[in-house]
Amino acid sequence: MSPVYFENTFDRLCEAYGKSSIRSKRVCIVCDTNTAPYYAEAVEKAVSGSFDEVYTFAFKAGEEYKNLSSIEELYAFLLEHDFDRRDSLLALGGGVVGDMTGFAAATYKRGIPFVQVPTTLLAQVDSSIGGKTGVDFMGYKNMVGAFHMPEFVYENPTVLKTLDDDQFASGMGEVLKSALLADEEFFEWILDNMDGITDHEPQTILEMVRRTANIKLSIVERDPTEKGERALLNLGHTIGHAIEKYMNFSMPHGKCVALGCIAAAAISEKRGLLDTAELFEIRDMCVAFDLPMFADGINNAEILSITKSDKKMAAGRIRFILLDRIGHAFICDDLTDEELLAGIKFINGDEISYED
Ligand SMILES: NC(=O)c1ccc[n+]([C@@H]2O[C@H](COP(=O)([O-])OP(=O)(O)OC[C@H]3O[C@@H](n4cnc5c(N)ncnc54)[C@H](O)[C@@H]3O)[C@@H](O)[C@H]2O)c1
Numbered sequence: 001m002s003p004v005y006f007e008n009t010f011d012r013l014c015e016a017y018g019k020s021s022i023r024s025k026r027v028c029i030v031c032d033t034n035t036a037p038y039y040a041e042a043v044e045k046a047v048s049g050s051f052d053e054v055y056t057f058a059f060k061a062g063e064e065y066k067n068l069s070s071i072e073e074l075y076a077f078l079l080e081h082d083f084d085r086r087d088s089l090l091a092l093g094g095g096v097v098g099d100m101t102g103f104a105a106a107t108y109k110r111g112i113p114f115v116q117v118p119t120t121l122l123a124q125v126d127s128s129i130g131g132k133t134g135v136d137f138m139g140y141k142n143m144v145g146a147f148h149m150p151e152f153v154y155e156n157p158t159v160l161k162t163l164d165d166d167q168f169a170s171g172m173g174e175v176l177k178s179a180l181l182a183d184e185e186f187f188e189w190i191l192d193n194m195d196g197i198t199d200h201e202p203q204t205i206l207e208m209v210r211r212t213a214n215i216k217l218s219i220v221e222r223d224p225t226e227k228g229e230r231a232l233l234n235l236g237h238t239i240g241h242a243i244e245k246y247m248n249f250s251m252p253h254g255k256c257v258a259l260g261c262i263a264a265a266a267i268s269e270k271r272g273l274l275d276t277a278e279l280f281e282i283r284d285m286c287v288a289f290d291l292p293m294f295a296d297g298i299n300n301a302e303i304l305s306i307t308k309s310d311k312k313m314a315a316g317r318i319r320f321i322l323l324d325r326i327g328h329a330f331i332c333d334d335l336t337d338e339e340l341l342a343g344i345k346f347i348n349g350d351e352i353s354y355e356d
Contacts, residue, residue, distance in 0.1 A: 001221045002116075002178075004129065004153040004154070006210045008202050010046035012248040013117075013154055017050040022113050025052040026122060030101040031092040031268065032061040035119050038162050043092055043117065055081055059097060059306035060338045065134045066096045068072060074104045081287040088113040088151070094120035094167075095127035099142070102133030108147035110216040116150040119159045121171020125178065128153045135334045147225070155213065156203045162188040166252055169290040172197075173236075173254030175208060176285060177261050181235045184327025187213050188270055194288055232329045236260030242306035243295050251292075259290040263343035267335070268323040272340055278326055304337065304345045 003014050027047060033042050036058045044054050045123065055078045059070050078087075091101035093116060098116050103116035118128035134145020160168065179187040189211070196204030216233060223230040240260030244253060262283050268280040287293050295303075308318065320335045 001217060001224075002129075002131075002150050002152050003070050004028060004155065004213055006155050006157070006206060006213070008156060008158045009205055010042055010156055011152075012115075013043070013046040013308075014265065016115075016127065016152050016154050016298045017047065018087070020115070022050075022088050022115075022148055024088060026055070026087040026107060027051045027053075027084065027090055028055040028057055028081070028087070029090045029092050030057050030058045030059070030074065030097060030104070032067040032097050034061040034095045035097065039092060039119060039159060042089070047090065059093075059100060061096075063136070065094055066100055068137065068308075070100060071104050071107075074100070075108055078104075078108055083108070083112070085109050085112050086318075088115065090115050090117055090118045090126075091150075092119060098123050099129050099133050099145070099266050100135060102131070102148050103145055105148040106133055109232075111148065113151050113250075114148070116153040118153065118155060118214070118355055120163055121160055121168055121209070122174055123317060124155045124157060125171060126174045126216060127231050128155070129213055129216045131224070139196055149206075153213075155209055157209045158202060158352055160205060161200060165290065166255075170252035170254030172289040173252075173258035173286075175212045175258075175290055176282075176289070176291070177236050177257055178212045178233075179325060180261060180265075180323060181232050181321070181329035181337075182215045182219070182284065182327065184209070184325070186215075192286065193345075201216065215288050231322055231331055234319075235323075236262075236264055238318060238320055239263045239303065239307055239340075240302045243298065245306050246298060246303055247295075254346075258286045259347050262286060262293070263347045264280075264320070266320055266346035267320075267339050267343040270321070270339065273322065273324045274326070282326070295347050296349070298344070298348050300341060300344045300348055300350070304341055307340060308337075 040056050089101050089105045091098045105112050116128040118124045131147045131149040133148050134142040137143035193204050236257040240256040244256040265279050265282045268274045317333050320332045321329050322332045323329050
């Protein structure tokens with residue numbers, strides 16, 4: 001698995017390159033039109049000790065540009081500058097830039113090396129790790145892609161200071177998900193460090209990013225191709241994706257995941273696996289990090305139907321992730337429609353009928 005470095009500075013990027021197998025003298029920094037003005041220059045400077053030639057290419061920012069046309073523009077840029085298989089790419093941006101740069105690296109001249117320098121909280125704790133790359137196609141998310149591991153991931157959480165509040169909250173959805181599924185002590189740590197996190201205290205954020213990224217890293221290391229345990233990372237994603245689709249992607253991904261986690265916790269509680277107090281603790285924690293507690297106005301039956309058509313079905317059954325305690329998740333293959341509906345109703349604020 002790729003090494004992951006956590007530093008509150010870009011100054012050690014050269015050191016990371018020194019430890020990697022990248023030996024070419026040319027690199028292309030790939031960013032987007034939002035991250036370029038903030039960080040392209042600092043990263044160009046930071047890598048100038050490792051490369052003789054540093055090029056920069058910017059995609060248009062936004063999920064709507066996560067497509068093959070953008071990839072073609074990058075291929076054309078690389079060809080124009082005679083990039084060959086020894087040269088490498090550096091993805092500087094959120095999950096969109098990381099997924100697209102990784103996909104271009106996987107396919108340009110049958111594969112060139114790349115590194116990830118993620119700049120959103122979501123990308124730092126989730127999308128930059130694990131080697132999944134790709135683009136959206138014909139309205140389907142991540143429909144075309146490849147597994148291509150970065151040579152290394154370099155995480156500098158100080159860049160999160162320019163991220164807007166909504167995007168930061170979205171990343172927090174993945175942070176809470178990770179703690180819930182794998183690490184009770186980390187869940188407690190988040191509660192204890194709530195002020196440091198919401199005040200964006202650099203050392204606290206660094207620690208939070210490191211611990212969350214390491215959860216994904218260790219799961220992906222044990223199950224790189226998603227044959228088993230990696231599915232646990234989908235906690236909150238089945239109902240979360242349905243809400244995301246239902247809302248036409250107007251709510252950021254991590255916020256939908258947080259709602260999905262609350263729904264999964266509600267189903268777990270109904271099965272007697274979590275205490276009611278724990279369920280409410282999970283829900284209240286979301287509020288503290290500006291994550292939604294309710295998906296106001298959703299149509300329960302429609303969310304159920306979208307959930308059931310989601311790709312996370314195995315042989316006609318939903319593979320759903322439940323909690324048997326805070327800090328431990330498991331794959332459930334026998335979830336009933338009634339249970340799913342109860343979880344959906346809970347996040348629709350329909351607690352009375354949930355209790356009935
Ligand atoms: N590969 C994986 O395993 C994986 C996992 C989860 C999500 N994803 C993908 O990740 C994407 C979502 O990623 P995201 O949430 O990072 O979205 P994003 O990449 O669109 O970034 C969100 C916004 O923040 C801007 N931005 C990025 N860094 C910034 C910074 N430091 N300061 C100011 N603005 C900044 C971006 O330009 C963009 O406008 C989706 O396409 C999703 O499919 C991939």
